Amino acid sequence: xxxxxxxxxxxxxxxxxxxxxxxxxxxxxxxxxxxxxxxxxxxxxxxxxxxxxxxxxxxxxxxxxxxxxxxxxxxxxxxxxxxxxxxxxxxxxxxxxxxxxxxxxxxxxxxxxxxxxxxxxxxxxxxxxxxxxxxxxxxxxxxxxxxxxxxxxxxxxxxxxxxxxxxxxxxxxxxxxxxxxxxxxxxxxxxxxxxxxxxxxxxxxxxxxxxxxxxxxxxxxxxxxxxxxxxxxxxxxxxxxxxxxxxxxxxxxxxxxxxxxxxxxxxxxxxxxxxxxxxxxxxxxxxxxxxxxxxxxxxxxxxxxxxxxxxxxxxxxxxxxxxxxxxxxxxxxxxxxxxxxxxxxxxxxxxxxxxxxxxxxxxxxxxx
Amino acid sequence: xxxxxxxxxxxxxxxxxxxxxxxxxxxxxxxxxxxxxxxxxxxxxxxxxxxxxxxxxxxxxxxxxxxxxxxxxxxxxxxxxxxxxxxxxxxxxxxxxxxxxxxxxxxxxxxxxxxxxxxxxxxxxxxxxxxxxxxxxxxxxxxxxxxxxxxxxxxxxxxxxxxxxxxxxxxxxxxxxxxxxxxxxxxxxxxxxxxxxxxxxxxxxxxxxxxxxxxxxxxxxxxxxxxxxxxxxxxxxxxxxxxxxxxxxxxxxxxxxxxxxxxxxxxxxxxxxxxxxxxxxxxxxxxxxxxxxxxxxxxxxxxxxxxxxxxxxxxxxxxxxxxxxxxxxxxxxxxxxxxxxxxxxxxxxxxxxxxxxxxxxxxxxxxx
Numbered sequence: 001x002x003x004x005x006x007x008x009x010x011x012x013x014x015x016x017x018x019x020x021x022x023x024x025x026x027x028x029x030x031x032x033x034x035x036x037x038x039x040x041x042x043x044x045x046x047x048x049x050x051x052x053x054x055x056x057x058x059x060x061x062x063x064x065x066x067x068x069x070x071x072x073x074x075x076x077x078x079x080x081x082x083x084x085x086x087x088x089x090x091x092x093x094x095x096x097x098x099x100x101x102x103x104x105x106x107x108x109x110x111x112x113x114x115x116x117x118x119x120x121x122x123x124x125x126x127x128x129x130x131x132x133x134x135x136x137x138x139x140x141x142x143x144x145x146x147x148x149x150x151x152x153x154x155x156x157x158x159x160x161x162x163x164x165x166x167x168x169x170x171x172x173x174x175x176x177x178x179x180x181x182x183x184x185x186x187x188x189x190x191x192x193x194x195x196x197x198x199x200x201x202x203x204x205x206x207x208x209x210x211x212x213x214x215x216x217x218x219x220x221x222x223x224x225x226x227x228x229x230x231x232x233x234x235x236x237x238x239x240x241x242x243x244x245x246x247x248x249x250x251x252x253x254x255x256x257x258x259x260x261x262x263x264x265x266x267x268x269x270x271x272x273x274x275x276x277x278x279x280x281x282x283x284x285x286x287x288x289x290x291x292x293x294x295x296x297x298x299x300x301x302x303x304x305x306x307x308x309x310x311x312x313x314x315x316x317x318x319x320x321x322x323x324x325x326x327x328x329x330x331x332x333x334x335x336x337x338x339x340x341x342x343x344x345x346x347x348x349x350x351x352x353x354x355x356x357x358x359x360x361x362x363x364x365x366x367x368x
Numbered sequence: 369x370x371x372x373x374x375x376x377x378x379x380x381x382x383x384x385x386x387x388x389x390x391x392x393x394x395x396x397x398x399x400x401x402x403x404x405x406x407x408x409x410x411x412x413x414x415x416x417x418x419x420x421x422x423x424x425x426x427x428x429x430x431x432x433x434x435x436x437x438x439x440x441x442x443x444x445x446x447x448x449x450x451x452x453x454x455x456x457x458x459x460x461x462x463x464x465x466x467x468x469x470x471x472x473x474x475x476x477x478x479x480x481x482x483x484x485x486x487x488x489x490x491x492x493x494x495x496x497x498x499x500x501x502x503x504x505x506x507x508x509x510x511x512x513x514x515x516x517x518x519x520x521x522x523x524x525x526x527x528x529x530x531x532x533x534x535x536x537x538x539x540x541x542x543x544x545x546x547x548x549x550x551x552x553x554x555x556x557x558x559x560x561x562x563x564x565x566x567x568x569x570x571x572x573x574x575x576x577x578x579x580x581x582x583x584x585x586x587x588x589x590x591x592x593x594x595x596x597x598x599x600x601x602x603x604x605x606x607x608x609x610x611x612x613x614x615x616x617x618x619x620x621x622x623x624x625x626x627x628x629x630x631x632x633x634x635x636x637x638x639x640x641x642x643x644x645x646x647x648x649x650x651x652x653x654x655x656x657x658x659x660x661x662x663x664x665x666x667x668x669x670x671x672x673x674x675x676x677x678x679x680x681x682x683x684x685x686x687x688x689x690x691x692x693x694x695x696x697x698x699x700x701x702x703x704x705x706x707x708x709x710x711x712x713x714x715x716x717x718x719x720x721x722x723x724x725x726x727x728x729x730x731x732x733x734x735x736x
Contacts, residue, residue, distance in 0.1 A: 074557075137616055147552050150560045184515050184604040189442070192518045192601060217608030221616035233560060234602040236552040238609040240585030245613040248505055248589035253621070256641035263641035270634025273624035 004034045005100045005321045007314055008090030011041030012068045014105025014303040014310075018042070021105070022049035024310025026056040031311075032318055038099055040065055041086040063089060069110050071303060078110030079117060087111060091118045094296040101297035101317035103288075105310060111300055112148055112291060119296035122330050124337040127152070128293035129160050129232070130300070131167055132239055133316070136223030142167055143182075143220065143228040144292060147236035154197035154347075157181065157229055158340045161202060162332050163292040164227035165209035170323035171316065174226055176208065180215035182230035182238070190214065194231070197347060205343050207336055288313035290320065292329070297321055372402045373468045373689045375682055376458030379409030380436045382473025382671040382678075386410070389473070390417035392678025394424040399679075400686055406467055408433055409454040431457060437478050439671065446478030447485060455479060459486045462664040469665035469685035471656075473678060479668055480516055480659060487664035490698050492705040495520070496661035497528050497600070498668070499535055500607055501684070504591030510535055511550075511588065511596040512660060515604035522565035522715075525549065525597055526708045529570060530700050531660040532595035533577035538691035539684065542594055544576065548583035550598035550606070558582065562599070565715060573711050575704055656681035658688065660697070665689055 009025060011018045018041060025037050036059050039046045043064035050057045067085040069078050082088045087110060090102035095118045104111050112130070121128055129145035142164050145152065152160065161179045168177035181199055183191040188199070191214070202211040212225050217238055220228050230238065257267040289300040297320050301313035377393060379386045386409060393405050404427050407414045411432035418425045435453040437446050450456045455478060458470035463486045472479050480498070489496055497513035510532050513520065520528065529547045536545035549567055551559040556567070559582070570579040580593050585606055588596050598606065625635040657668045665688050669681035 135616075137619055150552070182605060184518070184601055217605045217610075218612030218615070220609060221612045230605070233552055234605045237550060237585045237598070237602045238605050241588060241606040241609050242585075242613045244586030244589045245610045246617060247586070248503075249614060249617050251505055256644040257638060259641055259644060263638040266634045266636065266638025267641065268634065270625060270631045270638060273627055273631035273635065276624045276627060 004036060005032075005318055006036045006038065006093075006098070007317055007321075008038045008093040008099035008102045009040065009314075010087045010090050010102070010104035010106055011039040011046050012086040012106070013111075014301065014305065015071075016306075018045045018049045020305065020307050020310050022046060022053065022056070023307035025060070025314060026053040027307055027311035028314035028318070029056050029059060031315065035059060035314075035318060037061070038063060038090070038093060040089040041068070042066065065089060069107055071107050073107055073110055075109040075113035078107065079113050082110065082114055088114055088118075091115055091296070091298060094298065095119055100321035101299065103299045103301060103310075103313050103317050105301040105303050105305065105313070107303075108147075108289075108300055111298065115291050115294055115296075115298040119291075119294040119298065121293055122295055122326075122333050124333045125159055125163075125293040127156050127159070128291050129163060131164060131290045131292045133171075133288065134220055134228070134239070134242070136221055138223040140172070141220065141223060141226055141228060142171070143230070143235060143239065145230065145232040145235050146239045146289065147232045148291070149232040151233065152194060152231035154194045154201060155340060155344050157194060157198035157231065158201050158205075158344075159293070159333070159337070160229045161198075161209060161211070161227065162207065162336060163329060164229060165207070166325060166329040166332055167290065167292060167320070168226045169328065170320050170325040172226060173323075176210050177226035178210040178212050179227040179229060180212045180219070180225035182217065182220075182228050182234065183214040184216070186214045186216065197344070198229075200347055201340055201343050205336070205339050207340075208332060288316040290316065295326060295330075297326065372404055373400075373686055374404045374406065374461075374466070375685055375689075376406045376461040376467035376470045377408065377682075378455045378458050378470070378472035378474055379407040379414050380454040380474070381479075382669065382673065383439075384674075386413045386417045388673065388675050388678055390414060390421065390424070391675035393428070393682060394421040395675055395679035396682035396686070397424050397427060399683065403427060403682075403686060405429070406431060406458070406461060408457040409436070410434065433457060437475055439475050441475055441478055443477040443481035446475065447481050450478065450482055456482055456486075459483055459664070459666060462666065463487055468689035469667065471667045471669060471678075471681050471685050473669040473671050473673065473681070475671075476515075476657075476668055479666065483659050483662055483664075483666040487659075487662040487666065489661055490663055490694075490701050492701045493527055493531075493661040495524050495527070496659050497531060498657045499532060499660045500657045501539075502588055502596070502607070502610070504589055506591040508540070509588065509591060509594055509596060510539070511598070511603060511607065513598065513600040513603050514607045514657060515600045516659070517600040519601065520562060520599035522562045522569060523708060523712050525562060525566035525599065526569050526573075526712075527661070527701070527705070528597045529566075529577060529579070529595065530575065530704060531697060532597060533575075534693060534697040534700050535658065535660060535688070536594045537696065538693040539687050540594060541691075544578050545594035546578040546580050547595040547597060548580045548587070548593035550585065550588075550596050550602065551582040552584070554582045554584065565712070566597075568715055569708055569711050573704070573707050575708075576700060656684040658684065663694060663698075665694065 093099035130148040131144035132146045165177045291298045299317040461467035498516040499512035500514045533545045659666045667685040
């Protein structure tokens with residue numbers, strides 16, 4: 001049976017505040033009746049919204065604060081003056097153990113910075129990452145890092161692999177998730193030195209995951225692996241490009257279906273199919289980026305989402321809390337991180353004694 | 369009036385050889401009757417294919433060679449033993465001035481390596497790039513580098529901007545193309561040091577382009593700019609991810625439209641719309657990656673394309689030859705490269721005297 005979990009919510013984050021956060025929590029509660037919530041923010045607005053959801057009201061507590069971090073505040077600014085804000089308090093509740101997870105639709109950079117300060121990275125982790133759920137043809141996969149950091153060393157990429165695999169176990173319930181390194185080709189000579197070194201490490205060290213080697217960008221959506229690992233610059237660009245492409249095709253489709261009376265009639269008849277397609281492509285279904293590698297669960301919801309989307313972010317936080325992600329991840333890092341470090345060091349020794357690879361072999365395989 | 373242009377074709381490149389290359393040339397000739405072709409490869413197979421296209425036959429010359437570079441050959445290997453091959457000879461024809469442009473559907477890495485050796489980079493260019501045409505909601509844009517190199521310095525990114533703008537002038541006939549730097553956010557603090565330094569250079573130096581600042585991945589397909597500049601690792605991943613997303617949505621759409629009798633009937637009625645959509649999403653429409661920054665025009669077609677797709681690659685080669693891309697690009701590099709170098713040097717001096725930026729400001733803005 002599911003044990004009761006307490007989720008701490010930034011009620012003021014995102015474009016809509018309590019008017020989306022509260023009904024979002026109500027939706028999530030319908031799916032997970034054992035959930036409890038703490039709402040942080042303007043108590044009058046929160047309570048007005050809660051009045052429409054009697055079941056949620058019973059499972060909730062409200063903590064008032066007038067202090068809100070703006071969407072355009074810089075991370076450094078948010079760190080200096082964020083204490084006591086509707087974003088800070090939920091993370092503090094996770095830190096003290098009062099809550100099992102925090103969810104916010106607020107400023108990503110601020111949330112990341114405050115999470116890092118309050119929850120601290122897991123021992124051995126140099127850099128937390130942002131993991132995103134990515135829809136695939138079959139179901140979903142996890143892609144990380146989608147923008148917490150710019151660049152990543154080989155060792156950081158292997159940490160991301162461990163972290164992503166732990167999340168896949170928690171969220172997809174797969175004991176030995178498959179992991180791929182995102183690259184510009186699948187041959188061993190492809191990619192930069194960090195990617196190549198990470199590939200060698202992941203191949204040589206026995207880890208609680210099924211390493212599948214390099215994968216290219218077109219294989220993410222095919223569901224080629226459960227976890228796609230990439231440094232944050234390319235990862236963020238991949239995520240945004242996929243979102244943009246989906247929107248682009250939606251607009252093509254709309255134009256095509258309204259181009260004549262007959263296509264409009266056909267589209268009307270095929271309505272059921274379009275509804276199914278819309279559902280499949282609905283970004284709200286997999287709403288929620290997670291900060292992985294910290295001593296606590298913090299989920300970022302899209303700022304512009306609605307109650308349905310916010311509920312997906314809560315569901316994700318719940319799944320991770322429920323499956324004891326942090327304990328499992330901490331133990332994975334403890335058990336495997338030093339093996340990876342040792343392998344990385346011996347790899348470096350080999351590399352410094354060998355001639356370096358000429359840049360000409362870094363040739364991509366664009367167009368194929 | 370269009371002056372006659374000679375296109376040198378690797379008849380053996382790609383998955384199908386002359387059986388696609390020859391009908392592709394025939395299609396392109398219908399659109400540009402002033403074209404002439406030289407086919408390199410197995411003359412018997414080429415001539416058999418040419419026999420079906422009497423108009424093309426008249427505009428063509430065949431140069432026999434049995435030597436073909438395999439799709440899986442390494443660039444270094446192709447360089448060593450590629451001389452006299454069906455891929456080498458068209459590039460040699462461009463070098464000697466016998467042809468105005470070369471097109472091949474063969475091995476990308478080999479084609480890039482041989483092009484670089486035979487055509488040489490334009491004076492001042494450290495690294496040629498692969499530029500891809502990218503479909504947008506309105507029309508198309510150019511994205512470079514999509515995989516010739518891994519990583520790029522600030523100066524290389526500014527070179528890519530000049531090169532992309534010159535190509536946009538040639539292909540889109542826009543005198544002052546808009547250029548954006550692909551990044552993980554639009555604020556000045558976002559991105560790695562190279563991207564930030566390139567941004568400062570592009571803002572401060574007067575160039576024959578309209579610099580629009582940073583753009584994120586979701587804006588490429590919206591047609592936010594005519595030219596998108598990015599280093600080759602992230603650029604290749606963006607391109608492949610967009611291709612994968614398009615395929616993924618096609619398969620959703622197919623499943624949705626065949627889910628019931630009524631949706632099938634509706635889809636049948638809306639057929640005209642679906643045909644329009646398919647046309648819009650057809651990767652063959654914008655087939656062709658170009659090696660930019662060399663003293664000659666070399667276009668890479670997708671290896672698996674058909675005659676229609678190969679014709680698009682020839683069209684692109686023709687457009688670039690016709691508009692005298694290389695001369696214009698060489699003059700742009702000559703006129704502006706030293707200004708960018710000077711600005712880069714004074715920037716470096718400022719940077720070394722200022723304290724370095726702390727890594728925490730590199731925070732991405734994933735999920736927003």
